[in-house]
Amino acid sequence: MGICMSCFKASSADATPPSVDVTVKRQQMAEAAERRIQQLENRGIKDPGKVKRLQQKRDELDRELAAAGPQSEPNLRWQVQ
Secondary structure, X not given: OHHHHXXXXXXXXXXXXXXXXXXXXXXXXXXXXXXHHHHHHOOOOOOHHHHHHHHHHHHHHHHHHHHHOOOOOOOOOOOOO
16 A cells, blocks of 8 residues: 555655746737737638738728718619609
């Protein structure tokens, strides 16, 4: 029985694990989260820069259309004779 009891004792290496500062740990977790978000955004995209440029161009066009004001007449007309 004495042989098995030596297995259950904590060794000196297991007694006190090295603790990492909480702020450092949070910073590492935040950086990892940002990397994961960036990887998800770029997943399946061959040229992410091109996609961002197209999106910015589309946003500019939307802003210009919104700044031009609402159109006075509708796009479709219905005529009954």
